[in-house]
């Protein structure tokens with residue numbers, strides 16, 4: 001391999017910009033989220049639970065009105081802070097947290113058209129289950145919307161595919177309403193078994209019907225929990241406390257977690273065929289859509305009782321009405337519906353053996369405060385470019401890994417950007433090979449974020465597609481880019497995650513022939529030195545130039561005076577050279593000169609460089 005000599009030029013001391021989380025990171029600088037403010041908010045938020053809810057709610061709405069006017073005024077005054085549209089009611093503690101970092105526009109009950117009209121002015125959107133965040137919404141955002149926060153668990157109202165394609169991060173608040181939903185499930189179970197709602201309605205019409213509302217006992221009965229996740233397992237725990245026998249069906253739940261609660265995991269058919277009560281706790285997905293239907297109702301014990309606090313769509317509602325009418329299902333208690341609110345003449349809602357609530361599972365004071373804080377933190381974090389632990393459509397890279405890899409992320413993007421500019425027009429890139437040299441075991445090196453940034457570096461200079469960690473893999477696939485990754489073991493300090501990154505394009509021609517390696521690929525390699533990304537290899541030539549500003553690569557016959565000649569031409573045009581490095585095959589043979597320049601030289605200057613007799617080829621590369 002060629003040797004290299006490096007001639008450092010005085011250069012301004014710039015800190016490498018962390019262009020990390022790609023678009024998610026170009027965020028407002030005024031944000032100063034801290035655990036202290038989080039704790040303060042939590043304390044304030046306790047007061048509504050001390051029996052003063054109504055009074056505080058009145059006060060809160062007055063404060064909210066004033067705050068909203070202020071938010072809008074600030075936005076109108078051209079405040080650079082991001083704008084968060086809160087489209088459904090959110091707990092005050094969450095709103096307060098958001099307001100520390102962003103302009104908050106609380107606009108509830110927007111029509112789909114109003115939402116589309118507003119969204120292009122917003123950096124983030126927060127919704128609950130009542131707002132459909134469709135492809136139209138993402139498209140109407142015209143690239144400005146960076147994060148959608150779902151203040152709750154189910155994200156079936158958000159078009160995740162569209163969000164991913166358009167590079168919008170979706171985060172949810174998966175834990176704060178678990179207990180509320182489980183308690184509501186138990187409330188519906190008990191209320192249904194003892195006809196509480198029906199008896200109450202009857203008494204309110206001045207009747208006293210003790211015989212009509214004889215119920216069934218829970219103790220000793222079998223409850224099938226369908227979906228043994230967070231809510232399902234809490235329902236199971238509570239049902240055990242009521243003396244029920246609990247079985248569960250969940251194809252993805254670990255059996256030991258179920259055993260620890262004294263719950264047996266069984267097949268779907270066994271669960272529905274052997275239980276007295278069936279409680280649904282799975283997400284709505286193509287697999288679970290209408291999972292209870294005519295066929296499955298037919299397999300159940302006659303007189304079974306169904307509870308649904310998951311999603312209406314997991315039940316074929318017409319089939320449920322038929323099963324109720326023919327007595328297969330004795331009763332149902334439903335919090336959720338395929339269409340919300342359900343149609344006014346819904347047979348299901350009006351059925352005398354059905355108990356209904358208007359999607360109240362998460363609606364406790366405590367859960368709503370918790371959810372509001374959980375989602376506000378996730379949204380603020382995402383707007384600041386932090387990794388979100390609750391990202392739904394992006395790889396979850398632990399923050400430790402993220403901060404350790406951050407200089408390499410900058411390097412990865414720049415290598416992708418450099419490599420793509422070396423490709424000759426007309427030769428489409430299909431195969432990208434990335435080689436990581438590292439002391440780490442492959443399992444200890446999470447390269448997803450590096451792969452995403454390399455994709456960004458490759459795709460953005462040649463298209464108007466905007467790439468971030470959310471849509472990088474999708475974008476690569478769409479463009480027919482096959483990115484393969486290889487690890488090469490490097491015997492160095494395990495403290496340093498990576499020694500070098502190489503980006504190679506196979507089966508392409510280069511506009512700078514020297515960028516082609518011995519194996520026929522366009523190849524560039526870089527390293528991080530003192531936190532700064534450096535280009536260390538082009539084709540088979542070693543160089544050493546810091547990846548800041550722009551780069552001119554020249555191939556020349558190695559001879560004295562070359563650096564001076566190029567330096568003079570650039571100097572005449574006030575183009576500042578930050579770094580220069582020469583890599584050569586042998587003395588007086590071919591050499592590659594890599595020149596880092598702060599400014600972009602004009603065409604005439606570049607032409608003059610090209611005319612220096614010893615220069616055989618050259619290329620200007622923007623970083």
Ligand SMILES: NC(=O)C1=CN([C@@H]2O[C@H](COP(=O)(O)OP(=O)(O)OC[C@H]3O[C@@H](n4cnc5c(N)ncnc54)[C@H](O)[C@@H]3O)[C@@H](O)[C@H]2O)C=CC1
Nearest residue numbers: 154181227228229230231250252281282283309310361362
């Ligand atoms: N009514 C309400 O207000 C609320 C409703 N929910 C809903 O409750 C459901 C559960 O929420 P979490 O427990 O927090 O979610 P989770 O993700 O913790 O649990 C869902 C479980 O369903 C399982 N699952 C997936 N496919 C399945 C299938 N085909 N059959 C059986 N199990 C399957 C998963 O393995 C997982 O263990 C979600 O649909 C959520 O939207 C949650 C909170 C409030």
Ligand SMILES: O=C(O)C(=O)COP(=O)(O)O
Nearest residue numbers: 128129151152153154362
């Ligand atoms: O968290 C969930 O999945 C819920 O269904 C709660 O919905 P909500 O936020 O109350 O509209």
